[in-house]
Amino acid sequence: MATIESFTKLGTQERLHRYFSVEFKIKKVNELDRNVTTVSEICREYQVSRASIYRWIYQYSRMRKRQERQIIETKSDTRKLIHLQEELKELERVVGQKQLKIEFLEKMIEIAEQEYGVNIKKKFSSKLSSGTGPTGKSTRTK
Numbered sequence: 001m002a003t004i005e006s007f008t009k010l011g012t013q014e015r016l017h018r019y020f021s022v023e024f025k026i027k028k029v030n031e032l033d034r035n036v037t038t039v040s041e042i043c044r045e046y047q048v049s050r051a052s053i054y055r056w057i058y059q060y061s062r063m064r065k066r067q068e069r070q071i072i073e074t075k076s077d078t079r080k081l082i083h084l085q086e087e088l089k090e091l092e093r094v095v096g097q098k099q100l101k102i103e104f105l106e107k108m109i110e111i112a113e114q115e116y117g118v119n120i121k122k123k124f125s126s127k128l129s130s131g132t133g134p135t136g137k138s139t140r141t142k
Contacts, residue, residue: 020046020048025056028053029057029060029061030062032057032061033061033063039054109121
């Protein structure tokens, strides 16, 4: 059986003329079918092009012959999905904390209004005080 070390010692020209046995190809395709390994791992390990691997799959895959399609989610997609779910949980937690803080502050304002008899909450429908708003005079200097 060939080893990784023997492949790395080969030159480019020698790698072009390698021959893999049918049994080897079937074994690697079966590993792909069972999700034991990935196409990129085989490419990296045996220094074979992706096109060659897909040709092997086309020729020797049992799933392809049964007209079944295998969908593989890459590890990076899985990690990204897990990260996004964790981020969503964190954001939901923060929103919950903010909501509690808002409710607490509103209750404090309500208690303070009752205690001191003063309207603390700002009413947005009320008329603006005389110190706010446009004055009609230009503040630009020439």
